[in-house]
Amino acid sequence: MGRVATDLAYLATIVAFILALRFLSNPATARRGNWIGAGGMLIAIAVTAAQKQIESWWEIVVGMIIGGAFGAVAARRVKMTAMPQMVALFNGVGGGAAALISLAEFHRLAPAPGRLHTDISISIVLSALIGAISFAGSMVAFAKLQELIRGRPIVYPGQQLVNGALFAGILAAGVAIVAGAERQWLLVALILGALLFGVLFVLPIGGADMPVVISLLNAFTGLAAAATGFELENNVLIVSGMLVGASGTLLTVLMGRAMNRSIANVLFGAFGQVSAGAAAVAADADGGAVRSASADDVAVMLAYAHKVVFVPGYGMAVAQAQHDVRQLADLLEARGVEVSYAIHPVAGRMPGHMNVLLAEANVPYPQLKEMADANPEFPRTDVALVIGANDVTNPDARTNQGSPIYGMPILNVDQAQSVVVLKRSLNPGFAGIENPLFLNPKTVMLFGDAKESITHLISGVKAL
Amino acid sequence: MSHGLLLVFELTILVLAIFLGFEVISKVPTLLHTPLMSGTNAIHGIVIVGAMLVAGLGPKDTLTTVVGLVAVVLASANVVGGFVVTDRMLEMFRKREERPAKPPPKDGRPGP
Numbered sequence: 076m077g078r079v080a081t082d083l084a085y086l087a088t089i090v091a092f093i094l095a096l097r098f099l100s101n102p103a104t105a106r107r108g109n110w111i112g113a114g115g116m117l118i119a120i121a122v123t124a125a126q127k128q129i130e131s132w133w134e135i136v137v138g139m140i141i142g143g144a145f146g147a148v149a150a151r152r153v154k155m156t157a158m159p160q161m162v163a164l165f166n167g168v169g170g171g172a173a174a175l176i177s178l179a180e181f182h183r184l185a186p187a188p189g190r191l192h193t194d195i196s197i198s199i200v201l202s203a204l205i206g207a208i209s210f211a212g213s214m215v216a217f218a219k220l221q222e223l224i225r226g227r228p229i230v231y232p233g234q235q236l237v238n239g240a241l242f243a244g245i246l247a248a249g250v251a252i253v254a255g256a257e258r259q260w261l262l263v264a265l266i267l268g269a270l271l272f273g274v275l276f277v278l279p280i281g282g283a284d285m286p287v288v289i290s291l292l293n294a295f296t297g298l299a300a301a302a303t304g305f306e307l308e309n310n311v312l313i314v315s316g317m318l319v320g321a322s323g324t325l326l327t328v329l330m331g332r333a334m335n336r337s338i339a340n341v342l343f344g345a346f347g348q349v350s351a352g353a354a355a356v357a358a359d360a361d362g363g364a365v366r367s368a369s370a371d372d373v374a375v376m377l378a379y380a381h382k383v384v385f386v387p388g389y390g391m392a393v394a395q396a397q398h399d400v401r402q403l404a405d406l407l408e409a410r411g412v413e414v415s416y417a418i419h420p421v422a423g424r425m426p427g428h429m430n431v432l433l434a435e436a437n438v439p440y441p442q443l444k445e446m447a448d449a450n451p452e453f454p455r456t457d458v459a460l461v462i463g464a465n466d467v468t469n470p471d472a473r474t475n476q477g478s479p480i481y482g483m484p485i486l487n488v489d490q491a492q493s494v495v496v497l498k499r500s501l502n503p504g505f506a507g508i509e510n511p512l513f514l515n516p517k518t519v520m521l522f523g524d525a526k527e528s529i530t531h532l533i534s535g536v537k538a539l
Numbered sequence: 540m541s542h543g544l545l546l547v548f549e550l551t552i553l554v555l556a557i558f559l560g561f562e563v564i565s566k567v568p569t570l571l572h573t574p575l576m577s578g579t580n581a582i583h584g585i586v587i588v589g590a591m592l593v594a595g596l597g598p599k600d601t602l603t604t605v606v607g608l609v610a611v612v613l614a615s616a617n618v619v620g621g622f623v624v625t626d627r628m629l630e631m632f633r634k635r636e637e638r639p640a641k642p643p644p645k646d647g648r649p650g651p
Contacts, residue, residue, distance in 0.1 A: 092582050093563060099575055100566040106629035109578055113622045116584065120618075123588045129595030134604060138594060138611025145612075146620030150627065161624050162577050169583045169617040175610035176589040179603050183596070194546050293576055300583045301556075305549060307589050313549055314556040315585040321560025322579040326572065420569065427572030434570075434631040445569055 076125040084122040085311035091115025092315050096322070102440070119311055142168075155435045156395045159424040160220035163289055166296050167213025173299035174206030174266055180306055185257035193253060195306055200249040200265065202302035207266045209295035211273025216288055219277075220424055228281040235343060241272050280342065282389070283466050285424040287330045287341045294323025326426050333420035333446075335482045365501065368519035370528060373495050374535025377403075380457035382413040384449065386486055387429045388422045390463010390498065394525035400462060401436035403529055406536050415442045417449035417459075417486050419467035450487050459491035461512075463498065463525045469510045479508060494518040497528045574628045581621025587614035 076084075091111050098108025123129070146165070153161045177199045185191055191199075218224045248265040252258075280288050297319025304312025331338045377383055385404065391397060404414045416438065418429045433443060444452070453459065461468055464486075471478035472485045488494050494517050501513065501520075512518055521528050567575045594607030 088585075092585075093559065095578060095582070096560075096563045096567070096575075099571055099578060100563075100568065102571060102629075102632040105571060105574060106626065106633050109574075109581075109622060109625045109629055112578065112582060116581070116587075116618055116622070119585060119588055120591070123591045126592065126595075128597075129591065130597035131595055131599070134594040134608045135591050135611055138590070138608050139615045142612035142615025142617075143619040146616035146618065147623055149616075150620040150623035153624070155627075155631075158573065158577075158624070158628070161620070162573075162580060165577075165580050165617050165620045165624065166583075168613040168620075169580065169586055172586045172590050172610045172614040172617065175606050175613070176586065176593050179593040179606045179610065182603055182606070183599075192542055290576065293579060296583045297579065300586045301553065303586055303589045305546075307592060308545065308549070309588060310549070310552055312585055312588060313553050315582050317553055317556035318560040318563075319579040319583040321557055322564045322575060325561060325564050326576060329572075418569075425573055426576060427569060427574075430570045431573045431628055431631070434628075437631075440570065443570065 076122065076127070081122055081126065082310065084118055085309070088115040088119040088122075088311050089314045091118070092318060096318065154395065155397075155432060156392045157221070158431060159285065159289065159428060160217045162425060163213045163216040163220060163292070166289070166293050167210045167217065170206040170209030170213065170292070170296040170299050172206070173296065173303045174203045174210060174269075176303050177203040177206065177306060178262060178266060181257075181262050182259060185259070187257065190255055191257060196253045196257070198302045198305035199262070200252055202299050202306060203262060203266050204245060204249060204269050205295050205302065206299035207269035208273040208276070209292050209299055211270040212277040212288070212295070213273075213292050215274050215277040216285065216292065219282060220285065229278045234275075234279060238272065238275050241268060241275065245269055245272060276342070282424065283421070284334075284341050286421045286426050286428070287327055287334070287338065289425045290323050290326035290330055291338070291342075292323075294320050294327060297321075297323055330421055330426055333484065334480075335484055365513050366516075366519050367522055368495070370521060370531035371535045373519065373521055374532050374539065376458050376493065376495065377407055377412070377460070377532065378410055378536050378539050380407075380412055382415075382452075382456045383407055383458045383460060384444075384452065384456045384488075384491065385414070385416045386459055386461045386464050386468060386488055387416060387418070387433070388462065388464020388467060389424060389428075390465075390525045392423055392428065392432055392463070394463065394527075396462065396526040396529050397432040397436040399526055399529040399533065401433070401438055403533050403536065404438070404442075406533060410536075415444050415449070415452070417444050417446070417452075417488075419446055419464070419486050422464055422467050446484060446486060453487045453490040456491040457493065459488040459494045461488060461494065461496045461498075462529070465498070465510055466508060468512055469508065470512055470515075471508070471510070475511075488512065489515055489517065492517070495521055497521050497523075497525050499524060571632065574625055574632070577621065577625040577628060581618060581625055584614055584618030584621050587611070587618050590614040 095108040095112030098104040181199050245268040297316045301313050301316030422429045468488045470489050472480045472483040590610035594611045
């Protein structure tokens, strides 16, 4: 296939990807958009297969069968509640592939007679560096979300110093390669260093900050793909990679804004560290006691309310309670109760996490309220039912300057007439911060697994 | 085209892609942020093009063979998994469009 025909076909792929993203602006067209994107990908694969420099086939066929089968099975089998880890996993493998391509290209080209073009060596270094960080970081995020390792921030003294020194070392290796030291071992060392850095960089970040991290890693893989495009002089990689880079960056910024924290603060200011002092302040100030209620009591509160707002969080995802929540909402609506869902942008473990789960349970869109629309409603709300959400409802964010989340916009559930918190235990949330909402006289706690509690509430409401 | 010109051309495309990306993506509603992330995940599976070019080289040493093969495995998993997961998510978002306003009666009587 000639260069012109090839590039034209790649242009068709680019258009397909842009349309795919364009169609994502509306739920009604989004699925079609995804298919258009997949079609574009098929074109790119077919065109690449028709290139004359491809002479050996078994690696491609075997690789595609193994990778494709794994991807298809994993993607089909995964439960909706495990989506964040799947997104992290597929993000990571893309970054890993970009890093490996760079390694192979460098191995083929270097040391070049004279020297590599500077832009090529820069692209190789960047793609290897960013791809490897994205791979390792995504795998740690995957392990945290899958609860293979602790979700809480993992911190040790001198952490920033170690990470800083490591990163400086990686950069030095990269600069050396670009400056002309085209040694294979230097790039291998750079990749190994970047892998280690990826691990160390995500380890200290707590579960509550995962939406930011996942968005950022998404942007990284996009950038790595774009750098690979420069290295192979291939437009489709450059454009697609940058589209992903832009998307990931935008989501990262949105998530950071939703927490009113700079991205640097999220990445380097591990939540757990300051919380001890803040927790002590919170306990002193309130000194109240936690009230717990039975499911039957709460069922009565809900059934005789005019307006109930559900506030879902990661606890709902873990318990896979979304279908039961929907069922409870239907029951309440049948009794004439006005029901809506207040969704905080960073509730859960990835951007839009709660929306996907509630979509799975077929909750009507008009009932889903974003924070700006939900907050003015709380003063007229009889019961705010908090289902496994914690930090996003913590009033310390408004009032306690000592709190690590001070200044983060929250859902003002404490302005409702009464608040019911469904929670497994009194343990602080993933961020490790005490929540004075639990001590508020308006609040009652319903302890237990969210799914079981909701099931009890359903039978309670039915019995009335 | 000289190497310098080609580079400038590529950079131009890069910059335009950045602006286009921000433009298109800022129109995606919060509701669809998870499918957006998952969909862009699938799109960066385009590295499969690079992986194929590396793995399909003619005679090559063991290192390139192994690295190329693994790159194809990873990129294929990225492509297939990314699109399938996104499709599963979007399937749920579409269902409601077709759902009747009130759930059908549960008592199993045939409709009128």
